[in-house]
Amino acid sequence: MAISERPSVPALAGNGGSAYVTPSSSMGVFRRPVSTTGWRSWVFTVDHKKLGIMYGVVAMTFFVIGGCEALLIRLQLAAPNNKVLSAGAYNQMFTMHATTMVFLFVMPMAAAFANYLVPLQIGARDVAFPRLNAFGFWCFLFGGIFLNTSWFLGGASDSGWFAYAPNTSVAFSPSHGVDFWALGLQITGIASLTGAINLIVTVLNMRAPGMSLMKMPIFTWMILVVQFLLLFAIPVITVALFLLSFQRNFGAAFFSVEKGADPLLWQHLFWIFGHPEVYILVLPAFGIVSEVLPVFSKKPLFGYKFVVFSGAAIGFLGWGVWAHHMFASGLGPVSVAVFSVATMAIALPTGVKIVNWTMTLWGGKLSFTTAMLFATGLIIEFTIGGLSGVTHAVSPSDTQQTDTYYIVAHFHYVLFGGAVFGLFAGFYYWWPKVFGKLLNERLGKWNFWLMVIGMNLTFGPMHILGLQGQPRRMQVWTDFRAGEGFFNLAFWNRVASVGSFVLALGILFFLINVLYTAKKAEIAPLDPWDARSLEWMTTSPPKEHNFDAIPHVHELDEFFHRKYEEDEATGEIRQIATYEDIMAEEMAHADKHFHMPSPSYWPIILALGLPIVAYGIIFQRILAVGGAVVILLAMFGWSLEPSVADESDYEPPTDGGTTKELATLG
Amino acid sequence: MADTALDSPATAGHDDHAAGHATSTGLSNNKLAMWMFLGSECLLFGGLISTYMLYRGRHEGSPTPSQLYNIPLTSISSFVLLMSSLTMVLAVSAAQRRDDRNTTTWLTVTALLGATFVGAQVFEFTEFVHEGLGFTTNLFGSSFFTLTGFHGVHVTVGIIMLMALVGIISRSKFPGDKAEVVEMIGLYWHFVDIVWIIIFTLVYLIPS
Incomplete structure (x- = not known):
């Protein structure tokens, strides 16, 4: 809910007198949504914190769905000549497993953290474009649902998550699965793009006074x-995706080999996106552990500037390495050599980060909470994945490994051991911030250890399987030619399958922990971890408007520096203020007047138009026209609606008061 | 708006609830967002242009590009589109002077010039289809129509925005700072024009 107090003066008074229009007069019929409780307060919200929670809940749901798909894959591979999944169903399963985990879990879960935390970390009251933020969430949700409805409408996409041409052509994939895949990712892509613009503007433009870029929290x-x-x-x-859709739905020739098309076009376009994508997946997790490690080591992040610049360097270099996914496609020796060297170069900034994290731990007063366990787990598991990654950079070795389980092992170590562990560290660390309660540490340890053991049992053996030549995406294996002794494929496949269920059990412990924590009454202290950054300098959960007074920032780790001071003579750190003192001081000069952006119908309506268009393209073109009309009308409604509601949008208060304090989250 | 002097005219955008404060960069949120969006658009057209450049020689079963292209016609329509950038500048200038009458006039002229361009493109497409190059004919056809079509859609979206702006301004129902919104749509319009200069050069002028 975005209204923190009834506007007592017309919105944005003193705005150079530009004429604000009340929505009731601009669109004639609609009053704005004003509910502060119930489902309407969530569906029409533009509050970055509520949207962050919604991103998290939906992404978690997709994580469970994607996890079940993975378990089905491992069940199929648990025994020789297994018949759990048919070949067709198996193809759909691994395609949707990867698509779900990448686009519907890790990316939106990172968006959940970013949405919730970035404004808090930079001392802002919301993001730059709150309605656009809501629109992004609905695009993600509707896109994800649209993608998954393909299961019931003739079968999901079966061409692998990177959908190589010409496998995606109608001849090889005649169901509508690939159409759903292409259009669904187009819709979630809109969510990512609007989110990106929104967060960039927020971070660049809305930092609290004094927060220069080099004083920003590392997660931000x-x-x-x-x-x-x-x-x-x-x-x-x-x-x-447009080329693919045009190919399949409108008969274009882009990937028709019989018409002289070059299938490598798809590979290039896909991996120019796809390689930055892997950094899109893992860098938020790097940001999270860079926040978690210093707090639980009681030391500042070692070499903050190096961590910042190595992150940016990974971002830049990430654009110059895409063809290492295509070493086996015959690019020619020069391209292969260049991309090989560039790929090795990217290990440098990544190594810098690992060193910085290790040095942060070095000599610190470590406390191994669950968040800290996941963060250190990331360092170890990601390093293993990074090392097998370097073996891919060496192109002769990569040509041996291409399309084997070795690749599967590698990217699960970096994405599960990297991205997912980072996100779980974030859950445990920020849970008290978001929900005001600490997750249970006992259940948390079960959660962590089962996940660590499970992931190593699942993905560790895949190195052996891959080096023995077991192909990726293989649907069935036979005992015949399974190998002898240590290299027995049957044995390691069974280990991996058992491991995947241990892993699932670990995640079940997390879900139990969430329910257990929701039930308990005990409220967490406001600064449970003795944290360092701005998001902890307010209530938990934060009020509607985040901060009573926008903090003035003087240091990196501002909150820490307000609590502690270094003795210049002895170099000892001593406490000079408690968080209660700091909060009380902030409360003392709280802002009296501010106007939060108001809820709106338009983001969800506009987002709803997109899947309608997509269904229309696949099944009945006229439906697409209907969807386009919805989109167009919603755009007009949106642009005619001021972001802050006018007085006349509200019913007069029934209790006769002039100010209506609204419930905070909870 | 204590610090609007940093960024004249006023930075209050209709989606900018922080309008009461100066932004950290001094650039308004709306304008920064438009620049970011245009940065993203560069990669979109980059991908489409690369696709076209890869496939432009593969025109089996249709007339060749040099037989199809009507350079004089396209030059004129390109000139019309470029002139619309000039009228767009005049519209922004009028908006900054808070001269609503001239703003709406120049916005309308810009939209009309844009519509002329789109009209010429529709004519050109129909001609090509008559001469035997359809969207599905061959790789050249698919990539030509996709690239120029995407650009045409961008111009059309621009025209819709311009006309909507004219409608809103003339009824003086405007949430936010007029001059800035005109300027933002101007940024978009100029971007679309610049992309056309690249497309015109690469597609029409350089012989394949």
Whole structure:
């Protein structure tokens, strides 16, 4: 809910006198949504915190769905000549598993953290474009649902998550699955693009007074880098998906080999997007652990500037390495050599980060909370994945590994051991911030250890399987030619399948922990971890308007520096203020008047038009016209509606008061 | 708007609830967002142009590009589109002087020039289809129509925005700062023009 107090003066008074229009007169019929409780307060909200939570809940749901798909894959591979999944169903399963995990879990979960935390970390009251933020969320949700309805409408996409041409042509994939895939990702792409623009403007323009770029919390920095990657990567996949849709739905020739098309066009376009994409997935997690490690080591982040610049360097270099996904496609020796060297170069800034994290731990007073366990887990598991990654950079070795389980092992170590561990560290660290309660540490340890053991049991054996030549996407194996002794494929496949269920059990513990924590009454202290950055300098959960007074920033780790001071003679750190003192001081000069952006119907209506158009393109063209009309009308409604509601939008208060304090989140 | 002097005219945008404060960069949120969006658009057209450049020689079963292109006609329509950038500048200038009458006039002229361009493109497309180059004919056809079509859609969206702006200004129902919105749509319009200069050069002028 975005109204923190009834506007007692017309919105944005003193705005140079420009004429604000009340929505009731501009669109004639609609009053703005004003509910502060119930489902309407969520569906029409533009509050970055509520949207962050909604992103999180939906992404978690897709994580469970994608996880079930993975379990089905591992069940199929648990025994020789297994018949859990048919070949067709198996193809759909691994395609949707990857698509779901990449586009519907890790990216939106990172968006959940970014949405919730970035404004708090930079001392802002919301993002720059609150309605655009809501629109992004609805695009993600509707796009995700649209993508998954393909299961019930003739089958999901079965061409792999990177959808190589000509496998995606109608001849090889005759169901509507690929159409759903292309259009669904187009819709979630809109979410990413609008989110990127929104967060870049927010970070660049809305920092609290005194917060220069080099005093920004490291998580915000990594999110900024990721948004730039999204800004430039999304349009490339947009082009690729358009070409694919035109090919399948309108008979274009882009990938028709019989007409002389070059299938490598798809590979180039896809990986120019796809390689920055892997940094889009992992850099938010890097940001999270760079926040978590210093707090639980009681030390500042070692070499903050190096972490910032290595993050930016990963972002830049990430654009010059895409063809290492295509070493086996016959690019020629010069291209292969260049991309090989560039890929090795990217190990440098990544290594810098690992060193910085290790040095942050070095000599610190470590406390191994669950958040800290996940963060250190990331360092170790990601390093393993990074090392197998270097073996891919060496192109002769990569040609041996291409399309084997070795690749599967590698990217699960970097994405599960990297991105997902980072996100889980974030859950445990920021849960008390978002919900006001601490997740249970006992259940958390079960959660962590089962996940670590499970992931190593699942993905560790895949190195062996891959080096033995088991192909990726293989649907069935036989005992015949399974190998002997240590290299017995049957054995390691079974280990991986058992491991995947251990992993699932670990995640089940997380979900149990969430329910358990929701039930308990105990409220967490406001600064449970003795944290360092601005988001902890307000209530938990934060009020509607985040900060009573916009903080003035003097240092990196502002909150820490307000609590502690270094003795110049001895170099000892001593406490000079408690968080209660700091909060009380902030409360003392709280702002009296501010106007929060008001809820709106338009974001959800506009987003609803998109899947209608997409269904129309696939099934009945006239439906697409209807969807386009919805989109056009919603755009007009949106642009005619001021972002802050006018007095006349509200019913007069029934209790006769002039100010209506609205409930905060909870 | 204590610090609007930093960025004249006033930075209050209709989606900018922080309008009461100066922004950290001094650039208004709306304008910064438009620049970011245009940066993203560069990659969109980059992808489409690359696709066209890869496939422009593959025109089996249709007349060749040099047989199809009507350079004089396209030159005139390109000139018309470029002139619309001039009228757009005049509209922005009038908006900054708070001269609503001239703003709406120049916006309308810009939209008309844009519509002339789109009209010429529709004519050109029909001609090509008559001469045997359809969207599905061959790789050249698919990539030519996709690239120029995407540009045409961008111009059309621009025309819709211009006309909507004219309608809103003339009824003086305007949430936010007029001059800035005119300027933002101007940025978009100029961008679309610049992209056309590149497309015109690469597609029409350089012989394949």
